[in-house]
Each structure stands twice: as structure tokens, then as C-alpha cells.
Amino acid sequence: MDQPHLEEGEQQGEMSFVDHLEELRWHIIRALASILVFGVAAFLAKSFVFHDIILAPSRPDFFSYRVMCEVGQKLGTTGFCIEEMGFTIQSRQMSGQFAMHLMVSVVLGLACAFPYAFWEIWRFVKPGLYPQEQKNSQGAVFWVSILFLMGLMFGYYVVSPISINFLAGYQVDPSIVNEFDLSSYISTLTTLCLACAVMFELPVIVYFFTKAGLLSPETMKLYRRHSILVILIISAIVTPPDVISQMLIAIPLVGLYEVSISVSRSIRKNDLKKLNENNTI
Structure with a gap:
């Protein structure tokens, strides 16, 4: 212990x-x-x-x-x-x-x-x-x-x-x-760049939440549609009012969400494996 x-x-x-x-x-x-x-x-x-x-x-x-x-x-x-x-x-x-x-x-x-x-x-x-x-x-x-x-x-x-x-x-x-x-030009440029930088941290956030037991791959799959809706809303907020910009941020974020599910699944699998090994010992 x-x-x-x-x-x-x-x-x-x-x-x-x-x-x-x-x-x-x-x-x-x-x-x-x-x-x-x-x-x-x-x-x-x-x-x-x-x-x-x-x-x-x-x-x-x-x-x-x-x-x-x-x-x-x-x-x-x-x-x-x-x-x-x-x-x-x-x-x-x-x-x-x-x-x-x-x-x-x-x-x-x-x-x-x-x-x-x-x-x-x-x-x-x-x-x-x-x-x-x-x-x-x-x-x-x-x-x-x-x-x-x-x-x-x-x-x-x-x-x-x-x-x-x-x-x-x-x-x-x-x-x-x-x-x-x-x-206006500089605000648009910096907002887009910093928004992308922060949103790309999603896999790391999912990693720590899964390790803390606050998140699971099953939960992420269950709320996938809700998460995509939230991603679209966030993309609309942080980008200029045009569909192209919103999609350019939303599409990679959806991809990162899928990667995060794989990360969460891998962590859960390793934790279960270690738990089974400890129980066997």
C-alpha cells in the first residue's frame, strides 16, 4: 500500500x-x-x-x-x-x-x-x-x-x-x-491559434480523468453524440462566423475525441491487467 x-x-x-x-x-x-x-x-x-x-x-x-x-x-x-x-x-x-x-x-x-x-x-x-x-x-x-x-x-x-x-x-x-x-485581424489570428492549442490537449485531459476513475471509454462512447454537439458549439464560439472555420476546428477535434477513447480504453485495459495480476499473486 x-x-x-x-x-x-x-x-x-x-x-x-x-x-x-x-x-x-x-x-x-x-x-x-x-x-x-x-x-x-x-x-x-x-x-x-x-x-x-x-x-x-x-x-x-x-x-x-x-x-x-x-x-x-x-x-x-x-x-x-x-x-x-x-x-x-x-x-x-x-x-x-x-x-x-x-x-x-x-x-x-x-x-x-x-x-x-x-x-x-x-x-x-x-x-x-x-x-x-x-x-x-x-x-x-x-x-x-x-x-x-x-x-x-x-x-x-x-x-x-x-x-x-x-x-x-x-x-x-x-x-x-x-x-x-x-x-480585428490580430484578434482573429490569435484566437484561432490559441483555441486550437488548448483544444489539442483533449487526449491528455482524458488520460488523467481515466486514471482518476472519473472517465471510462464506455462513458465516452455513450456520450459521443453529445460530445460532438459540444465540439460544434465550442468551434462556433471560438471561430469567426463562417462554417469553414468551424469545420476546420471541429473535424480534428472529433478525431482527437476518437483518439481519446482509444487512450482511455488502453489505460482501462492496462489497469485491469495489473489488477488481475495482483489478485493472482
Whole structure:
């Protein structure tokens, strides 16, 4: 039988509540410091950040558009090639560009520092777990970071460019010119990217919920239709008001849900196997 962490902590040196708060404070400070460092770096690299990252999906030579064009040419059509975006980006407020510069720096700082920041928080949480729980959570930082970055890249290279292209070319009347405010463009881009990054964490969430006995593959199968409906609602909330963007987020999320069922099933199978082995002994 595993001993509670309190007894283990007493063997290593008992910490008071104030000591725990002090330790948590330093973990948070280091996590915030990493975000600040990356944020300052992004702020100083203004030209690269805005021209090559933020505004890149607003130009026809963006990587995703070039890939779409090449795929279309191989299929014998030029319909996927984008020659012009059909919109301009403006800043209509005096402090608009500076405010967006700060906002983008903070978002990029958070995205780049996420693996380290999560590791710092995990270092504080992990000692409070039972030995078996620590064993079950091995690789948590790695998988959380990988899925976050995969979601971020998916949002940036797939969802955002297609959504921007669709919204830029949409007109209710040819006499109306699309002139988007800088804040609107950046908000759309960052929302799509961060939403994808967070939603890609679904398998990790299912893993821990299954390990905690709060979720089972049978439950996930039973409520599959309800979950798909929730996914569609979430996709509609976090994306611009167009069906294409919603489907671009909803389809991979449904796929991740199916993967999560497999993850839950695998965990349940391993737990039952260990239980049977212990009963046999």
C-alpha cells in the first residue's frame, strides 16, 4: 500500500503551509519570468514578428497558400492558387499599432514559454502526488507541450489562413471594400491559434480523468453524440462566423475525441491487467 505524501514529506523534512506558499510563489515567478523574457524578445524583434509571422497569412505568398496552389496544380486546377487577398489592414486608432505590438508580444511570450512555464507548475504539483500517481503521470510535460505546439501550428498553418482567405474574399456586394482594422485581424489570428492549442490537449485531459476513475471509454462512447454537439458549439464560439472555420476546428477535434477513447480504453485495459495480476499473486 502506497504511503501518503505527508509521511514521505515528513521523512524528507516537513514543510509548513507558509513554506508551500513560498515555494509556489517562486515557481510562479520563474514561469512568469520566462513569459516575460520571450515577450521582450518578441517585442524587440518587431519587424520579424509582424512581417514574417503575424502578417504572413495576409499575403498570397504565405506557406499554406503556396502548398494549396501546388496541390491544385498537381490535380490539374488553378482554383486553389491565390494571387491577391482582396483586403487591406488599417489601424484606425492612434495607439492601435503600439497596443497590438504589446498584445502580440505577450501572446508570443506565452506561447513560446508554455513548455517551461508548465514544467515549473508541474514541479510544484508532482511531489504532492502519491508514488503511483507520479508513475502514471510520467511524460506529462512532454505530451502537454507537444500537443500544445501541434495545436498552435495547426491553427496557424491550416485554420487561420483558410479562415482569413474566406473572410477576406466574402462580400455581400461588390461595392463594399474589405478594410480590416489591425486589432480585428490580430484578434482573429490569435484566437484561432490559441483555441486550437488548448483544444489539442483533449487526449491528455482524458488520460488523467481515466486514471482518476472519473472517465471510462464506455462513458465516452455513450456520450459521443453529445460530445460532438459540444465540439460544434465550442468551434462556433471560438471561430469567426463562417462554417469553414468551424469545420476546420471541429473535424480534428472529433478525431482527437476518437483518439481519446482509444487512450482511455488502453489505460482501462492496462489497469485491469495489473489488477488481475495482483489478485493472482
